[in-house]
Amino acid sequence: MSGLGELDRPGTPDSPGAWDERSKEWAAGEPEASGAAAGPSRGDDILAGLSDDASAARRSDDVPTARHGDDALVVHSDDALTVPRSDSAPAPRRQTSARRTAADPVKALMHRHRELCERAVDPLEIAAGLEAHGVTDRTAARFRHRDVFSLAEELYARVPRDDSPPRPAALPAPRARADWALLTLLPGALCTATVAALHLTHGQARVIAAVVGALAVALGLRAALSRGPLGTPHRTPPGSATRIWTHWLIAYALLGDGLLRAAVAGGPDSLPNGSAHGPWPLAGTPVLALALACAPAAWTAHLLAVRARRRLTASRGLQDFAASVRPLLLGTFALFLCALTALLALCGTALGESAAYAQTVTLGALLFLARLLTVHGFTHAPSIVLTATATAEATALATVFAGRLPGCGFLAAPVRTLVDAWGPGSVPALICSAAALTLLIHATRTLTRASAHAPADRPC
Structure with a gap:
């Protein structure tokens, strides 16, 4: 051994399965005194490096790694730099720690019920429509509102409106009309006439009066239920x-x-x-x-x-x-x-x-x-x-x-x-x-x- 440099390099085996004498001494941990006095060995540097790498790996567990083909891209959280392994791979976008802001859920609900929100003349009308579609206070909590009414108020305030004349502020109240008011009296009048005919007739005439009267009352009842407060022209009629x-x-x-x-x-x-x-x-x-x-x-x-x-x-x-x-x-x-x-x-x-x-x-x-x-x-x-x-x-x-x-x-x-x-x-x-x-x-x-x-x- 001529110098300290030779101690840092193990010997090369000169036959299969055999070690050089210097390699045996180095592996056995018995270097010469001159090598020990020279400072820490290469093995100590490697162990220290592995420990540092392990600590760095633990600190960078959340650092994302992207791959493009055979080239690995390592993203560091401290400087947000990307290191391509090959010059042929395109450089990725700069990664930041801030997340993308979530979409506005109220706006999505407004688009879903746009027709209801545009024709509403009052926030409570929107609340009524939402309630009819199954929206409850629990559902409104997902839109960051305490109840359906507060959610309807925001929808009413945010809906875009045109420059048409403003609608009345109050919902129109139903008004009494003479047509349905008279129709509701028709079944009672026909039934009264039928009962009177049954009391005044006998035999076959009475049977005819009963049949005709029953048909007349049925038609009068159908007419009375076709309009007015008891009518259902724009809703699902009963089967x-x-x-x-x-x-x-x-x-x-x-x-x-x-x-x-x-x-x-x-x-x-x-x-x-x-x-x-x-x-x-x-x-x-x-x-x-x-x-x-x-x-x-x-x-x-x-x-x-x-x-x-x-x-x-x-x-x-x-x-x-x-x-x-x-x-x-x-x-x-x-x-x-x-x-x-x-x-x-x-x-x-x-x-x-x-x-x-x-x-x-x-x-x-x-x-x-x-x-x-x-x-x-x-x-x-x-x-x-x-x-x-x-x-x-x-x-x-x-x-x-x-x-x-x-x-x-x-x-x-x-x-x-x-x-x-x-x-x-x-x-x-x-x-x-x-x-x-x-x-x-x-x-x-x-x-x-x-x-x-x-x-x-x-x-x-």
Whole structure:
């Protein structure tokens, strides 16, 4: 060994598997004293470098590395420099630590509901439209708003508007019109004429008068429900099944109690001979009162629409509107029931029949709530409830007739027990009251929404 420089370089093996003597000494850690005194060895420098590289790697774990072909690009977070391994690779863009700002979610919502925002004359009208599309306060929180109304206020303020004349600041209130006001009187007038014809005719003429009168009342009722507060020209009309079951319920009010009494008693022959209206007695008072009740039903629905529209413009939020409309809805419903009860008393006195308050008032409440929900666009629940009600009444009659079969007397036991205790009118009263209560609960949840009273661009 001639110098210190030779100590820094290991020897080269001169045969396969053999080491040079100097390499053995260096690997064994026994360098000469002169080499140790010269300072730290190359191995110490390498270990220190690895330690520094490991520390640097831990500090730069988040530094992104991009690759372009076979060339690696290393981005340093301190100076934001890129070091290409080849001159052929294009230099990447300068990386910064700031992230791209997120898109404006309210602007995206405004574009989605642009037509609603542009034609709105009040922020609450936008809130009503958003609520109709399923936007809730929880959804508004994702747009950094506490509720739907504050979100609607921002949409109303940010929507671009043209230079057209400004719209009125308040929502237009529905106005009473003479056409629908007269049409609501038509079913009652036709039904009164039919009842009078039935009392004045006999034999075949009476049958003809009954058929013609029934068709006339049906057409008059259809005309009354085609316009005005009870009409649905610009909304989804109820299906044909709903109309069929509604007619069934009215027919049961006319014939059902007498038929059920005859079935429970053992047949038409067991009824008293004083029945002058056929095999079983007809109940003209409920049908006449329901026909006359079309007018108060239309006026109470109109009252609800007017007052709700005023509350819509005066409310400061959706919850405030719901809290103010709920007692209005219940008051309107109670007002209609009072009018129907008064008409029942008047018709019963005029015809000399029982007023049948229980079954007729519950049926009128059911039909009024079903129509009110349909007018405001909620057709699914009325259709289901009316179908279930008519099916229950038909089932009650069917069980009584099926109980005459041998060994099937137990089928008629529930209906017989109810009729013996409370009379035949208790069956439709119980069924219709349960159905009306169901629709009333549903109405207090749906008709108190702002979206249920949004303008529909139709005369009311």
